Amino acid sequence: MSPATAAPVVTTTNPITSSFADSFADPSIIQGRDGYWYAYATSDPLVANGPFGLMHMARTKDFSSWEYLGTVFNDQTKPSWAAPGSFFWAPDIRYFGGRYVMYFTVTDTLANPGGDPAIGVATAPTPAGPWTAGDGPVVAPRPDGSGGYLGTIDPAMLTAADGKRYLYYGGFYGGIAMTELSADGLHAVGTPTQVTIGDRYEGSYVVYRDGWYYFMGSSMNCCAGPTTGYSVFAGRSRSPRGPFVDADGAKLTDSRVGGTTVITQNGNKWIGPGHHAFITDAAGQDHIVYHAIDRGTPWLTDPFGINRRPMLIDNIDWINGWPRTRAGLGPSEGPVPAPTTGSSLGIDSANPAAGLVGATANPGDSVGGPTASIQGAAQTRASAPGGSLRVEADVKLGSSFTTVLGNQVVATVANNRLTLAAGRRTTSVNLPADFDRTQWNKLSVQVSGSGVTARLNDAGLGDVYAEARLPGLTLRPAPVRWLGTAEVDNLTVRPVAKPVTKLASVPRTGKLLAGDDFNGALGADWSWVRQDDKATVADGNLSWPLENADMVGSGNNAGLLLHATPAGKSWIAETKLHLDTGIDDVRNYQQAGMIVYLNDDDFARLGDVAIWKTRQTEYGRELVARPSDGATSYGAAAIGRTAPTMWMRIAYHENPAGEHVYQAATSVDGKNWTWGASWVLPAAARVGLYAHGEFTGANPPPTATFDYLKFYESK
Template sequence: MSPATPRTRRLAVVGLATASLITTLVAAPAAADPPDPAIDTGDPAAVAAASVTPSPPPEPATITNPVSSPFADSYADPAVLRGRDGWFYAYATSDPLVSGGEFGLMHMARTRDFADWEYLGTVFDDATRPAWAAPGSFFWAPDVRYVNGEYRLYYTVTDSLAKPGADPGIGMATAPTPAGPWTDIGRPVLESQVLAEAGATAFDLRDYDGAVNSPRELRSPELAATESARAAVPAYQGLIDPSVLADTDGSLYLYVGGFAGGPHVTRLDDTGTTAIGELQQIAVSDRYEGSYVVQHDGAYYLMVSAAGCCSSVASGYSVFAGRSDSPFGPFVDAAGVPLNQSRAGGTQVIAANGNRWVGVGHHAVVTDTTGQDWMVYHGIDRNDGWLNEPGGINKRPMLVDRLDWIDGWPVVNAGAGPSDGPEPGPVTGSALGITTDDPASGRAFRALTGSFASVPDDDGDAGQVAALRPGRRVPAVAVARELLRGENRVEADVRLAGADAEACVRVDGLRRGVEVCVDGAARELVVDARPGGRDVTAAVPERIDLEGWHTLVVTLEGDAVAAELQESRLGDPIARAVADVRRGGGVEGLLSLTARGAGADLDNLSVARLAEGPTTRVPDPEVGDVTYTQTFDGSLDDVLADGWTLLGEHPGLTTADGALSWPLTSGDIAGANGAGPVLVRDAPAGDWVLETDLELDLGTDTVRNFQQAGLLVMADENFFVRLSSVAIGHSRTVEFFTEREHQGVLLLGGHLDGPPATEITLRILRTENAAGEQLYRSAFSIDDGVTWRWGMTWTLPAGTDVRIGLQAGGGATPATTAAFEEVRIRDAA
């Protein structure tokens, strides 16, 4: 953005128009009425507006997760967009919509308020299905955008006709409305690519059967392809889960990729239909997928889902974030740890919290009319994980929760995690009596000069729009009948009626004023917050046609006014300008809409008080004093005599140098026939905290699946949770893993956190909920307990008898030894 010369002509015209308003608004209050201290009593127009009884502020509907339950049993990998018709549209992956249903070639639904929904059908049918996709291909993870005046749907095709085997690539379809009809462009935007290091990851698409999608244990031998079949086709990179970002220079970026190769970014050409340039990796493979990038306060935030989406009630799926000053990264977490390294970081955005929801992730972000962000994502009910038969398709309905920004980082419900009861939903309406999707209807505005009329959008899908047209020698000015007070967010879809036209939002009539304009002649977004001073401008990218619809957002907050011009209204502005308000005061007064030249059309106009979200996170759990310590200064027999029991084969296990020295073997407790070594004792009664100090050198970058060591809470050999430092493919991570049976199917899954370190302290907190169910939450520290990263919560039934202790194994090559310094039990605070 840059300063420009004063626009005195504009100020003079609008100022004159405001003065003329004195005779057109309702009368001022009687002299006996006490003056409103917010009103400049020297301005009769402001006093007149202040006398109008304020319309009630917009209220949110009450929503309850899963919000998709009125029309769907499952609605996975959701994407969301507000159409120009004012509806919010949600799209989902190609799983069946309901139990017993057929795969649906992706789904569409819409809502006005996120409480009441209407199912619209599938994106494709047999006649419109992309011809370049193989007959057995799935269609995953749609991402929807509004680019260059049309709706775009990007999606994963898991198998193309062009190459042998499962070769995922990214397709795109266009439509004149968000409800379709959708037409595929006839080729991939990004075609499949062979994995550079076949066999060097923990996940191979050749093992995929359509029911599971995990980086590790879910690929059972029964589901894996035979070795001969595997050898006949290459291993492809996991080019799945597309997401598009538009930037302020007009560039379009495609984020794509999952466990097989990792998340990447590449540029798209100006048409958005072809990937150009090289794929650049932005996060480690074998941990992350489902990339989604937004801009916030001038930075780029990459949010990615970690672990397996689809291990039913054992899914530890969750979302983490990294931040960068470039769309290409590097993205680092709140502690400065990069996401694209073997010991990857990531600041947790959402994870299971012990209520009904697990497997929470693969999300999109939408902003309501107050400026509050919301996460739209899927989850799995921990008591109802299958859509059809046990062991088949996961049941993943759509959830919506508040996304807060605290200390510069996104977090769901201030860190409380997914909700499972009634909550206030997104605000989608407007104050000042404005009919959002037909702004010129009703009595919210009065045309002062020119005309302000409700007309049909004959050239698009917006429905009724407000046509703001100047007179022969005067601009069009429409003024709100009510006074604007306090910190507000003003938003409108704007379409210039000519290339040289201009449309503005202005607040004045009090002690201060501000004007934000879309200037077609200069191709600029202009903020004028200092009458008689210099404007702040931002260039509109050349590929943008201002005679098409774009969203103008004006935020009046504190001592600043911020303006953004957006295409998709999804946190990716194409122009942004920020200015300080004159004399350090707030902006309040009369709201007016103006147009010059050929005029402008406006739609989806809203005015709402800025959201006042939480400024502090939900506090991390506190722990109590140490009540038990097991040291390893003596012999292993001394340990066993103190109430510990060894299970499984454990060659070389001994005590040495004050630690329990445990050489890793290939034995692993995980799996139906798991026989890995464990050291356990009875758990204490009530709530407690289990801790250990672990030294385990797993190196970095090389593949040494799945060497690990850590803590264990075990009901039996097929029902347990464990917290480990573990090697998965190229990544090193802290995994909070579970094995359990659900409706006759043995399930394995985990929550992936990090970064680990060679020396790490692991912690499991045990509490109970009101129903007596046992809640186990993970945490770890790599700085001797100075700071802790708290993870997700696994739940065990009430009354479950457990033993607690240590475990190690998962792989014998290369040789390495875990050293446990001691085991501690604390009181839970």
């Protein structure tokens, strides 16, 4: 197709559910056999003052226009073992064994009415239902040993390369565990494995890529209105059971908990991006589907009521082996290219035989519509362009089936193996012993300069039965050919999306503008709010025993040591902090760090903080959320990991709207920085230090030692 006749680029703008819903939280998504993409959401009302649903369904063909399909359950079809008034949260959609399978949270069961969450399951012949709920939990409520129940919430299923199905579930209270499932996916079997420490992650999702299992989970508070700092972090492992380790080598089970940033807020209108799912489009581009909050309209109901959490979508770029949303830029606010759907080469993915030579058209079934039957040999009517190519289809396989690209790459499924040949190289991997070739599965073959990959899986949601990989090459123009026996549906042939391989730029320090090395008495640029006489300056340090005090809510009794900020549009403030809060014990909420301060009810606070048995870096925000009575809201984002000695930065700039944006970063060596969330304040603020906690544990309290506070030009 010449540039003059090229199809227009389809764009989408967040939130993508705005045409039918103000809120579509905890989304999951799958491509149905009919070619539509189906999205599912938790049971919050769709619109202000609307009714709670029993989980919601919608679908799209191009991610530009959506159709609302109603609720998953009604009062007659919802699980019979759920207590009256129970909510249904966080649907996780899958397809295997010839049916659609949905896992979800039941917040209260009849076994112990009052709050004993469990994981339920439902099945359906089509992605729109009708859904039949299981007769009991997949994962039953888990007693905590003290009369309550652990957070058995937020399920996510994975089919792994060993052919087994695993379910990840859990949240802040008790951490996230995973259990093996029965072959039909309806029952937990075996002994669960803990994969994250408590008090850090919920909303899990696991994908397989290039030999690694990537666990991703959401952290901090999903629903704090205008102070929501929810974000997604990742760790990876060679095993679906973990241990999952981040890019810096920290485990997700450590007290100083690890996690590499997948998405966090960037200072535009979107805050609290999280509880996500993954999809891969027809061009091989991965996307993250998630909810977030518009900080200008955070509430679906009155302040401190239901949060407005619409569904958003953005690209995932794999950089140095890690998933990053828009190369680290975070949520998009304006129009961006939509996921690539459908096929090139004149192929109608919903009626694939029409675009092939040698294939026979089948009527298919009521779920997927017409299919193509290949018995012997078939090929595309048109020649595929040279360079890169991705060929993907739902397939029911015969005894042997081969895909040929450019007459250079050959991927064959035969003798319970997936074999890939590219040029002179060949590799082969086993399929699980019980792999069922007679059911619909998804087969993809992708060729680009960065690699050649053949993959066979359930539904293209990061699951895997087998993946074969070889070094990349450049294809020659040629028709795509198939040899052997298979029934084919949802066939797409597309050039591979150009990968982004470099992280977006982050703030960098320039010349020193101001600061203090604490080599003498505090100068005129310093000022106290509630001076703490126990803080002393000596020997090049500010030493400050943690106050049993706080800044959150009405507890505005903590001391703050503030410094004047440089004149100008942008700068970076930096400090070095020593604070030993131990590990593995409860030290709530000992903390110290930096603060951006307008007043006691309007600030952002970056601290090394003990949260139950974890040690986390928290970038919190407080503001007045209900002006009628001055009620404040507090929430936070997590950034990087902590250490007894760590470095902190806050970068300031004024955005085009004249708002004051403060982005935080942390480091455990003073050289390699993890940049994280941004908070927006209504006016330029003072920046300083704090050391407090409203804490338990450690008597006498530990001492926070600051080596300096410096301000640099931001480049």
